Every structure is written in C-alpha cells, then in structure tokens.
Amino acid sequence: MPLTNRKKNNLVPEPALRRMPCYLAYLKLAQKEGLKHISSTLIARDMGVDPTQVTKDLSYTSIVGKTRVGYEVEPLIEVLEDFLGFTVVxxxxxxxxxxxxxxxxxxxxxxxxxxxxxxxxxxxxxxxxxxxxxxxxxxxxxxxxxxxxxxxxxxxxxxxxxxxxxxxxxxxxxxxxxxxxxxxxxxxxxxxxxxxxxxxxxxxxxxxxxxxx
Ligand SMILES: NC(=O)c1ccc[n+]([C@@H]2O[C@H](COP(=O)([O-])OP(=O)(O)OC[C@H]3O[C@@H](n4cnc5c(N)ncnc54)[C@H](O)[C@@H]3O)[C@@H](O)[C@H]2O)c1
Structure with missing residues (x-):
C-alpha cells in the first residue's frame, strides 16, 4: 500500500520535506537546461538556502554527492521523486x-x-x-x-x-x-x-x- 510505504519518511523533519519538492522543481529545470551534475553550493545559491542545509536535506534520501563533481542531476531527480512518494499513485x-x-x-x-x-x-x-x-x-x-x-x-x-x-x-x-x-x-x-x-x-x-x- 503506497500510503504505508511512505511511513518510512516519518522521521524526516517537516521543513526538510517541504523543501524537497522545491529542490525537485529546481533540478528538473536544471536538467532541461542540460546540466548533468550539480553542486549543493549551486543549489543553495539559486534557492537562497545554506549549502549545509541542502546537503543535510538531500542526505535523508539514499543519494550522496561526490567531492568537486556534486550530484548527478538525473539520478537525484529519480531518487527525490521516489523518496517523496511521487512515483506511486x-x-x-x-x-x-x-x-x-x-x-x-x-x-x-x-x-x-x-x-x-x-x-x-x-x-x-x-x-x-x-x-x-x-x-x-x-x-x-x-x-x-x-x-x-x-x-x-x-x-x-x-x-x-x-x-x-x-x-x-x-x-x-x-x-x-x-x-x-x-x-x-x-x-x-x-x-x-x-x-x-x-x-x-x-x-x-x-x-x-x-x-x-
Ligand atoms: N485552505 C485554503 O487555502 C482554502 C481556500 C479556500 C477555501 N478554504 C476552505 O475550504 C472549504 C470550502 O470552501 P469553498 O470556497 O470551496 O466553499 P463552497 O461553499 O464553494 O463549497 C463547499 C461545498 O461543500 C459541499 N458540502 C456541504 N456539506 C457537505 C457534506 N456533508 N459532504 C460533502 N459536501 C458537502 C457544499 O454543497 C459545497 O459544494 C471551506 O471550509 C473554506 O474555508 C480553504
């Protein structure tokens, strides 16, 4: 049952959960513009939040960024969509x-x-x-x-x-x-x-x- 599966996200702080759809929208735009990799610093700058906040928020998903390269945009979008429960109806x-x-x-x-x-x-x-x-x-x-x-x-x-x-x-x-x-x-x-x-x-x-x- 999708609703039950989402309970695994229970421990994620609400402010982080609220920011995640904004990261997702931002990443989709970045992907449209052809970006393959993205750093937490760039996400933070464009979204007006602290880079450590971005890293912390994204750490609730299974994905980790690589030093200097940052996050791969496409897998990050997939992981976020899945994590937020947007891939199941x-x-x-x-x-x-x-x-x-x-x-x-x-x-x-x-x-x-x-x-x-x-x-x-x-x-x-x-x-x-x-x-x-x-x-x-x-x-x-x-x-x-x-x-x-x-x-x-x-x-x-x-x-x-x-x-x-x-x-x-x-x-x-x-x-x-x-x-x-x-x-x-x-x-x-x-x-x-x-x-x-x-x-x-x-x-x-x-x-x-x-x-x-
Ligand atoms: N959260 C928000 O941002 C936001 C925005 C607008 C309205 N609201 C709230 O949403 C609610 C609806 O607002 P609205 O402007 O659409 O009102 P509305 O009067 O246009 O619609 C309410 C509908 O509920 C129906 N209804 C009445 N009793 C019912 C029942 N027992 N079972 C099923 N339907 C029943 C009515 O027939 C009507 O069609 C209100 O409580 C309002 O305060 C919230």
Missing amino acids: DEAYLFGVGSLGKALLHDHGLKQFGLKVVAAFDVDPEVVGKTIEGVPIYHFEELSKMHEGTAKIGILTVPVDKAQDVANKLVEVGIRALWNFTPVRIKVDEDVVVQNTSLYAHLAVMFNRMKAE
Whole structure:
C-alpha cells in the first residue's frame, strides 16, 4: 500500500520535506537546461538556502554527492521523486465540490505528485451526478458504497461547520489520511494522518512582509 510505504519518511523533519519538492522543481529545470551534475553550493545559491542545509536535506534520501563533481542531476531527480512518494499513485476521494473542490478537480498537477482523485462527494443536487475532469460526483450519503473502494485519502473542502462531522464519517469508512483545506483543526484518532493546508496562511505572511518593507 503506497500510503504505508511512505511511513518510512516519518522521521524526516517537516521543513526538510517541504523543501524537497522545491529542490525537485529546481533540478528538473536544471536538467532541461542540460546540466548533468550539480553542486549543493549551486543549489543553495539559486534557492537562497545554506549549502549545509541542502546537503543535510538531500542526505535523508539514499543519494550522496561526490567531492568537486556534486550530484548527478538525473539520478537525484529519480531518487527525490521516489523518496517523496511521487512515483506511486495514491487514490483519493474529495469531499465538497464547491469553488475550492472544483479547482482541485481541475488541477492536473496532483497526479504528477502521485495523487489521483477517483471520486468526489457533495450534497448539492447541482453537482451530484455530474463529472469533472472524469471524476464522478456522488451524494455524500452514498459514501458507504465507496467503503469497498481502495482510496485511503480524503481531501476535505467542505464548509467549516461540516468539517468535523464529515471527517468523523470518513474515518468510520476507513479513510486513513485527511488533506484538510478547511480552517478547522480536525480531531481524529492519532493513527489518522491530518495535513492542514491553507493558502491564506501564506497570504498573511506576504502581507506582513510587505508592510515590514
Ligand atoms: N485552505 C485554503 O487555502 C482554502 C481556500 C479556500 C477555501 N478554504 C476552505 O475550504 C472549504 C470550502 O470552501 P469553498 O470556497 O470551496 O466553499 P463552497 O461553499 O464553494 O463549497 C463547499 C461545498 O461543500 C459541499 N458540502 C456541504 N456539506 C457537505 C457534506 N456533508 N459532504 C460533502 N459536501 C458537502 C457544499 O454543497 C459545497 O459544494 C471551506 O471550509 C473554506 O474555508 C480553504
């Protein structure tokens, strides 16, 4: 089960895990430009981080750089993609096909990062029964039917006042990881992974930094 395999990454500090997709994007660009080898110093300079930080972050993967030559770009990309779990596809259900849910269903990037939405759920008759980007939208009451499905990840994009209830039901039917876009701090058993994501948190940081200039 891909989700279980990823547990081996548990001990990697979260800030390092968050930097790794940025290294990956940077390396893919470097590869497009024809670079075969790259040093941690160059990565660090272009990404505005400390070289020792780069070496430490990359050391969590199995790959090591060579003195003077640095890292081979292509194998480093492969190792990073594999390490981050982007090479296996996990299936997910999405809950709440409103403005954010729809945007996520239209996003082609998710699959590249190993997440395939196989079904979505809502309560609004305007969307139930339709498909978006090939993803069927069911009524939330049909959730028990999906119990037989293989997806273990739930993407939560329901209204704030529904978030905890919906999360409880998802855990009941076997969802083991919640990608929570709602601002609610969902309370579930410890063995359920909850990843909170907020675009607005970053916006707040941007506004604050602009004011500080
Ligand atoms: N993390 C972020 O950056 C971010 C950005 C935008 C919105 N949000 C949050 O995401 C959530 C959705 O926002 P939105 O703007 O898309 O709202 P929306 O009102 O457009 O969509 C919510 C959808 O959930 C559906 N819904 C209601 N009850 C449901 C249930 N029990 N099961 C399944 N679906 C149900 C509604 O019918 C609706 O289609 C909100 O909690 C909002 O605060 C987070």
